[in-house]
Amino acid sequence: MQDEMEEPVLKKGSLPDVVPSKMYTVTVENVSTNYKFFEAGAVAVPDGESEAGPAFPGHSFTFSFHAGPAHKLSFATMYGLSNDGFYAPSGQGIALYDNGTPVTGNITSQIMLWDAGTQMNQMPGPDNPHNGADTDDPVQLMSEVGDGYDYGTVATNLKVMLDYNGGHMFTVTIEVLAGATTAVSPVAWVVHSMENPIFEAGMTDWDKGLEDLAETGNPGPLSHYLTWNSGYVSPVAPVLWAVHEKDEMPIFTANTPDRGEGLELLAETGNPGDLAASLISMDYNAGAYAIPDGSNAAGPLFPGDKYTFSVDAKPNQYLSIASMLGNSNDIFFAFGDGGIKLAFGNDIEDITHEVMLWDAGTEVNEYPGTKSMDEDEGGLVRLLDDGFTYPAVDKIIKVTIHKNKK
Structure with a gap:
């Protein structure tokens, strides 16, 4: 009589309750030309x-x-x-x-x-x-x-x-x-x-x-x-970041009004504090970074300066960032409203092509570099389309990312 078949034994052991996170390093650099005149x-x-x-x-x-x-x-x-x-x-x-x-x-x-x-x-x-x-x-x-x-x-x-x-x-x-x-x-x-x-x-x-x-x-x-020696020069404000899941839009939703959670303050003044606090209160892994490399004090990035910071994320999570174009009314740098998937290796990868200029729709834009008023707009968060001419994103900012080696 044939022996009863033995119960198979799992060779891989039990799975952990939490998938280990990976730490990513992000660098944001102001690469614009430091023109003397306007x-x-x-x-x-x-x-x-x-x-x-x-x-x-x-x-x-x-x-x-x-x-x-x-x-x-x-x-x-x-x-x-x-x-x-x-x-x-x-x-x-x-x-x-x-x-x-x-x-x-x-x-x-x-x-x-x-x-x-x-x-x-x-x-x-x-x-x-x-x-x-x-x-x-x-x-x-x-x-x-x-x-x-x-x-x-x-x-x-x-x-x-x-x-x-x-x-x-x-x-x-x-x-x-x-x-x-x-x-x-x-x-x-x-x-x-x-x-x-x-x-x-x-x-x-x-x-x-x-x-x-x-x-x-x-x-x-x-x-x-x-x-x-003349041209548009702008500082780049401190960076807001948030790690989130696919299909989440933690910072804004394109072509809808600002949610009143802090984006307006970020886009009009460069201060990411309120938005970071709002996201953290909603249990996002989020924060802000404001100290230029080589400095001991918080401040914006002027031409040649950079921020370097790290974030933790699990496999297949997404990253969103936001940073004001300093010499503007309410314009900010960001990826699309759904962020970008964190699927990068140990090599440094330039992701500047993922960055776009967005208009928060909260303040009327003026000729680039001439900001003098604070006129409420009551518009929508949208890709920048105000009819003025701005430098290409990659002429102002450079963003790179890599996964840290364990």
Whole structure:
């Protein structure tokens, strides 16, 4: 008689109650270019003309630009019948807002005649040979040079008007008055927050193009330098993170209003604290990280800075993050509303392509970099689509992840 079959024996033993978690390290880096200035350009064609050239008495140059409350305007235009004289405001520039209100009107009183210090002065006027000896003197007010020549006054030669067009756009008109003693050259201009973007009084020329403008009226080299160093710069705010299950949307749901759990504060101020507390209270594995690598204090990421932090997660869980685009009204970085699956190995993997710019829909957007108001929007959380132009995500931020070796 055949023996009864024995009960099979399990070889793998009992399963643990909790699947061991894995620790992942995430790095968020601000990779944006640290531009010196905000906007810059040149205008070479006088109003009403079709070709580049100087503006003679009775003619003018006009240019427009964007600016926020922290910005100032500087420009330079050659006193055409001189060796190296130029009109410009002081190194501090012209303030464009007064307690948040755009400045408009006649700003001629803020314009001065300067000597670039690069060429010996000769008698100004139509007979000026423009062949003075090269010099290496400091930039100074023409009135302090003491060359004994008559250049007229700014008020009798120019009228400079500042207009506000709305939407953070301004227009400047530089009019050469009918009785002026000179024409003026094409204009190089820059919007800035730092002082002395074009020159510094008492210092020699920096060889960035001012000499060309002041001696020949050519704004090209100076404008190229200013434009090359101008652009949108934004800090990246502290990072909110949450580990969650598939199909969960812990931070937001696309195309629906903000839930009132802290995203508005994060997207408008950069503070992730309320949202982190809300998620933790709902039993999410969540938190926030705010200390740049190499620093002992919390703060945003400026160009070149990075956050490095770790999170625990079980196999097949998902990760969501959120971080404000600092120089905005309510724009934030995040993956899709469902996050990304944590299925990464020990090698560092660049996941920046998973990051998108989102609009929290809580505050009306303004021209990038010019934030000056807090106007409630009452909109939806959505992919950024406000009609303005922003740098690509990978030009601002880089996000990498890897699983730590056990």
